[in-house]
Amino acid sequence: MPQGEYLVYEVFVQRQALDFHVNVGSLRAANAEMAIQMARETFFRREEVYDIWVVPEHCISSSPHDAAHLPVHAMDKKYRLPRGYDNAPHWKKFKAKAMTIEDVANEMTGGGGEGSR
């Protein structure tokens, strides 16, 4: 690193309490505290955010970007995905309704569903 150059910090933002932090870009700053201040100025002049992380670039290890090192869908993985199971027509045969997890989640977090009346 050239003499006198500030560290590069990667900036991660969590927009709401139940969101995960996502990377939005990077900036240079003299220290972590300044980096957070800079992140506000640079990335969040308008939107409201819940939390900001700054991480010195050199602390991040990343995987190589070629196919051999990344999880790729080399084979059919439908067996581990909900859409790999077409249960609805089978339920219909028994005159019952198919279930989805969204439906359960909605019901259990107050959004109504089968249990509400």
Place this chain on the structure above:
Amino acid sequence: MTEDHRMADFMTKIEKGQKIEANDWMPDDYRNLLIKQIHMHAVSEIMGAYPEKEWVPKAPTIRRKMALNAKVQDEIGHGQILLRLAEDLSRPYGRGREALMDDLLDGHVKFHNVFHMPAPTWADAGVIAFLVDGGAIITQAMLLDSSYAPYARMLKRIVAEESFHMQYGESVVLALAEGTSFQRNLLQEAINRWWEAMMFFFGPRQMGQSAQKMMRYKIRTKTNEELRQKFINRYAPRLWALGMRIPDPAVKQDPQTGEWGYTEPNWALYTEMVRNNSGPFSQARLDLRRRAHAGNRWVREALNHASVKPSAAES
């Protein structure tokens, strides 16, 4: 700020539906309840993989084997994610991963013994995936609203993955229900074996002190009875639609209140099982876990010594 003020602020936050983060101030009570809940959840996921993996060689088709393997991977993954949350909460007590896993082997943490009862046929494997996982999904979906944000965030991920588990369980049960009378009979017998355990699964109507406190802190948002009612309401009509019987004549819905009736499970028997981890296969599977944990300790230690500390590498 005095302790009383902090507590009052904390409760105001909870009542407003605001979320608590790992590094926020929290009363010890709240921390301890969270550790108890998340630790139990984590080891239940890990122990839950053991009965499941036993079905991989016995599953009828390659697709079912692959799906089961995927499920086992998911359960272990969920265990890892949840253990991290329990570790962060346990930091003030100086307890980390080793200690939390040792608790399992020393019997200091409970897990869902309901997964560790006899499952003699493939239909049992299906009914476990349908009903027991179904019950677990209902509980976890409720926790999406938890006041502890790191738990609620991780549950979003976990519940999304459980979506496949749910469809898988239904698929196995539907295939049996659409099969020969022999297969339908297997399914009926498995339902007979598991129904009572599912009534126990959600806990007693009169909740214990910890459960009541968890409601007050909004760590959980529904009572045991509410969860059980949601479960019966979803699953009883579907079992009937498949032409199956429910081995409890008391299961019917009050047309006025919508409330479902059921016969109380043998609370003493199941409670004893949870207290002593004495589910018929609990100890045998704990032994497997013990062998894995103790047997691989030298690997963990070797890796620990071999890993170069970043500060040392840079200097």
